[in-house]
Amino acid sequence: GAGVSQSPSNKVTEKGKDVELRCDPISGHTALYWYRQSLGQGLEFLIYFQGNSAPDKSGLPSDRFSAERTGGSVSTLTIQRTQQEDSAVYLCASSLASSGRFTDTQYFGPGTRLTVL
Amino acid sequence: AQSVSQHNHHVILSEAASLELGCNYSYGGTVNLFWYVQYPGQHLQLLLKYFSGDPLVKGIKGFEAEFIKSKFSFNLRKPSVQWSDTAEYFCAVNGENTGFQKLVFGTGTRLLVSP
Incomplete structure (x- = not known):
């Protein structure tokens, strides 16, 4: 099946603008x-969602x-009033389940490269 | 806070040379340990992982890693590298102090294998 997908692959924005990055x-x-x-x-690490x-x-x-993560599936990372230090590659990962010590493998997406001018 | 150190930032080897990449972590409690690899233009993918049991872990593509608890180390090894092993390698750990969820990564080691 398909892996983790992220969009956009590249995002260039101006300082002070808001951006949304998506993860499937x-x-x-x-x-x-x-x-x-x-x-x-x-x-x-930034944030982690597990079920509900x-x-x-x-x-x-x-x-x-x-x-946020809607319907337990797609997630959106929002950065408001972007700053130059926010420039980075933002990676999303998912795993089958995550509880207790023996966590499942995290599968990574290709990332979104964010550049703040 | 947990931290992971990868002392070699860049490694250059010739094909057939042996490889050892160092990884040390700071947390003294129960941990899970991982090595991830990112080939040029590709996603980060898991090479191998250690949760418990035999401290010598074998992964894909002939890689192995040894967990030495007394040294807080989880070094990655391969007896004979190939040009196709050119990639960036990341050591990561999660532990009971973080609920075993979030991974803490090292800064990575760029390996260049010359043919």
């Missing part, structure tokens, strides 16, 4: 994660960042 997880995967990769840094539970937002860097 693998069908049937109940867990969904957002990470970002800034230049020269590893992947940084409240999301773990502990990695969001500021209140300009938010995410």
Whole structure:
């Protein structure tokens, strides 16, 4: 079946504008994660959704960042009033389930490269 | 907070050379350990993972990693690399202090294998 898909693949925006990044997880995967990769840094966790539970937002860097997951499937990451330091590759991942220690493999999408001018 | 260190940022090898990429993590409790690989132009994909049991884990494409708890290490090895192993390699960990959900990644190691 299809893997995790993300859109757009590239996004260039001006400082101060809002952007929305979309993630379509693998069908049937109940867990969904957002990470970002800034230049020269590893992947940084942003937010995690598991089924109908409240999301773990502990990695969001500021209140300009938010995410939602509609119908337990598609997720949108929104960045308001973008800043140049928001420039990064935003990666989405999904897994079959996630509870307890033995978490399922996270499958990653191709990412969205965000450039804030 | 948990952290992961990958000491080699860039590695250049000739084909058939042996590979060892270092990975150290900071958390002393129960952890799961992963190596991910990103080939040029492709998605991040799982190479291998350790949850429990035999500390020597074998993954795809001839890769293996050894979990040494006393050293907080999970080094990646391959006895003979190929040109097609050129990629960026990421070590990652999750642990009981983060609910075993979010992955903490190292900064990655870029491997270039010359033919």
